[in-house]
Amino acid sequence: MAAEYAIELKNINKSFGSVAANKNISIGLRRGEILALLGENGSGKTTLMNMLSGIYKPDSGSIFVDGEEVLINSPEDSKRLGIGMVHQHFKLVEKFSAADNIWLGAEKTGLFLKKSRYKKIEEMASRFGFEIDASKLVSNMSVSEKQTLEILKVLYYGANIIILDEPTAVLTVQEIRKLFSVLRKMKEDGHSIIIITHKLDEVMDISDRVAVLRKGEYIDTVNTADTNQQQLTELMVGKKIDLNIERVKTEKKLPLLEIRDLTVNNDENAVAIDHVNFYIRGGEILGVAGIAGCGQKELCEAIAGLRPVQSGMIIHEGENIIGWTPKKIIEKGISMSFIPEDRLGMGLAPSLSIIDNMLLKKYNDSKGIFVDRVQGKADADRVIKELSVVTPSANTPVRLLSGGNVQKVLLGREISSGPNVIVTAYPVRGLDINSSYAIYDILNAEKRKGTGILFVGEDLDVLLALCDKIMVLCHGKVMGIVHAHKTTKEELGLMMTGALDYNDEKAFGIAKDSRINEKTEAGGEPNE
């Protein structure tokens, strides 16, 4: 028991092509501690940890386990050294059962698959204090069940150094609390844990020490007890920053977009949005909270006319737009931007230039058979200038830009079309703090102009600070719409899991000054 550190990284360098992801990083994990690895998106946390899990190999530098230098060439080496990592994007085979996902890597279990494996895995799980159904297919599991399975996998292979990459990103407040108690118990059992995160309150809650990375460089390691959120932010961002998101006050206006009794199906033809009512006024930001995949995407697509509606109405300025083509809806002034997980999937054509992406919704407005790229160039230059997009030129393919700049291009284009309703989902997904604030500022500026905004978000803190009202979705149903300044994260968390449902207590989602009149209602189903 000589070495102080369970694992230690010294002078690690790693680059991808011309991009240096890790520059000369040295950190150490003490035995039996929880170390938070803090940094913004793109600061190189995951890259660094993937060198411990054997997915990447460092360009230079050394790794010590228990004071002895080791080489990790593959995940197999990592497994043998007792290092286990729970990746942010779970590495699970969806079509396999829980047991098979663990069994996959088990050695010396014979040539054949035996039924007894289910029992063995369940016993192992209960030894660590988890109750699982080992024969359940991963595709039928909830996010937190999948995460539990990933943790079990790591424990099964006897890891005593456990790395978790953004484990809380997809969990509700209650689930996070449960996860943290699991981590504390693992720590008591003698495991050493690294948790990657960029959420400060969680760092303060769970960790013993915090190591901070910024833009691929190591900044400092501090004891959690000796620091505070403001100091950590400064370490992380590199300058003093105002952590408050402004909630702009505007005058109350008439409802712009009203959703009545809307039901929408998903790709598998199951109900994704279930009899939903809500409305957005001009100059208002309505937040949408919910666990990932509980209907957000389908809602956005239905409003934009990209997905057929089963029943209900979507009323824009008193006109039912159901059945309209996406093109007509765009022209009516509804802009939708959705940042999917891969960030480039919808709204932008990654291989095309910024200019061509600017033209996406209006290339057909010019006369003749040729595309008017002069107009596109003017638009691109304006957006680049106004939103300070960092790019070599307007001809650069969008996929070569960094995440923040990609999202600025997308939002910039949407705003330049002068919409009166903006539907935006996850606009700050994967962005660093500065870029995120730039996006919030853009949205607030639009709000001031009287635009109605539907903001689908992930981070409850952001929703609470930015939005006027928050609607909570759970399995496609609205659990309630609450005023952002009156609610708490706990309340939202309970609503997200369906534990708290306001449907029985009070009516919501239908404006008293609704612009739905007899004429529009004739087309849809009456609601009241």
Added chain:
Amino acid sequence: MNKTAANTHSHVKEPLIRIVKRDGLKLSKLVLVYVGAILLAMIIGCILLASMGVNPFKFYEKMLTIGVVGNAFPYKCFEGYIKLFTPLLIVSVALSLAFRMKFWNVGGEGQFIVGALVAGWISAIIGESAPSFLVLILMSLGGAIAAGFYGSIASVLKVKFGTNETLMTLMLNYIALYLIMFFGETKADWNILLNEDSARPIFKTFFENAWMPVIKIGSFSLNISLIIAFVITALIFVYLKKTKQGYELSVVGDSISTANYAGMKTGRIIIRTVFISAFLIGLAGAFYVSTAHSLSTSVTNDVGWTGVIVAWLSKLNTLAIVVTSALISILRYGCTQAAAEFASVDSHFADLLQGIILFSVLACDFLTRFKVIINLKRRKSHE
């Protein structure tokens, strides 16, 4: 707790070879890599030829000069070359249109056959009586439109039901092949494609009005279809770069969900583009039979397959397609010329060599995307 894990881990060595992604390569290096790949393939070909008892250098000389050297009628070689090159150019350009939308049309063979067959049929009906330019225009249009519709079978099914277009167009190739064989091998009163004077079923020669006109340059006849092929290539280049339809095509190819999102009618765009693609392939088929003056069951010369390879090698770049199809035509035509001289070498050596060249290019393509680091000072984990 914390048993020294490193003990059980003492033989791990750093790997000798590491592979790292790279951003891209300068054009000059890129060309160097591909030239290297072709050279490598030629060397393998050398060994094969030598093992057949053929002097590889003589063979290659004949091949690369497409048989011009030492030939009493060198212009015939150029004419033969053009006859092979013209359809390949049109087909490759046409396929690249569909490929740009990630529609894997490997049905070039079938569409070419349909174009040729319909053109042949039209020439048999009106070739004797109608004026030449009318015959030629009707043949070209008829063949092209028929092929366009034939290609649309796969695209409509793809759009409507998501049917796998690769396998679908493949099956359509074979169906078209047996169709032309049916016409070529069935003696009947209605079958105007066959030579009436022959007891055995053989395709008849076209009436002279259906022959593709040529421009005489000395004794060399320049086939008009070559000029049209270049015009088509130029038009497609402009179509892709400048027009709205070309723009739509590139958005659909890049991200179909983005195209939907922008309000584009993606299904219609796919069907339209595949129609144009198959239309051009059918046109090439019509041109070809009009140049050859007759139908044949092996009318395609594998142009549908070779076109896929040319389009892919050129990374769908229209200008690169011109160069690549010219080079591949040298390989294919040169090989048949050379094989005619060396009895022990089959003309299918072209397929074999083409396969080796492609394998070699595929392998060397790796160097353009990855860097190989050879680590001679391998560290051990525990020393």
Added chain:
Amino acid sequence: MNNEALGIFINFLFSIVVYSIPLLYGTVGEIITEKSGSLNLGVEGTMAIGGVAGYIIGCSTNSVTVGILAAMLFGALCGLVFSFLTVTLQANQNVTGLTMTTFGLGVYFFIGNGLASSGKWPIMTEHSAIINSWEAKIPFLSNIPIIGKILFSYNIFVYLAVIIAIVAYLYMKYTKMGLKMRAIGENPAAADSLGVNVIAYKYIHIMLGSAIMGIGGLYMGLNLGGSFEGSTCWINGYGWIAIALVIFAGWNTAYAILGTLVFGFFNTLQVYNTDLAYAFPNVLGWLSKIPPHLFKALPFIITAIVLVAASIRKKKNPNEPSACGINYYREDR
């Protein structure tokens, strides 16, 4: 039904099996390849190379066993080239497969025409061991009337194919290696993170699949009497049908046995149409009026219809390997 008609009908049933078996080799080989995460479109070429190599070597050693082993070896070599290009060098699987087909057919004709033109092409009937084992039947059982002919009178290739299909099914479903291999076809990153050697598994299964395709190629050649024609390859598009059959069989090698029988049926019709029309003039008389080309095109038409039907059904087959056709590079982000 008179005796002659019955005889023709039994021969017809017998031939269905004979004609479906080569497809079974191709299909099972491709299922193994796809289940481990690779889409090999080079079945046609692999079968051609395996077939011609197996035939020549088998004849020159006068041994079917050596022929089969040679077909497997050369099939596996094609698989090795495919694996090296797509697994190690990350080349596009579609293009590599198509190239394998061009290359394979080139090799087939190059060697075949080369030997034929110099009169060295081996004639099957001159090789007693091959003819004997081709005609060998299971003793006793094959003498049972009707059933003996339909079930027990085939050459060894038929039984070998069925055994391979069943073993492959059991292997994928019930063994640890099968589990790992399926995991790679679904999510190679997951398998890799648990220490499964993804590269080795891919190489092994691509090569194994290609080796099985090679046997199918040899079978097709032997079934045609080993005659070499300068213009048509033995395989003649069946490699492509095998790829489509993978979808038809739902990535299940046991179902593939049934799936290939359906195709064997249509295939046999083109040979037996006049016989059947003669034997059953009232019911099947119309068969003789249909041009032979339609029968030749039928397997392709049926495959096309099956493809459309499968896609109309919309619901994805749960057996379809999710990561099939996508190259795996560990450091991809």
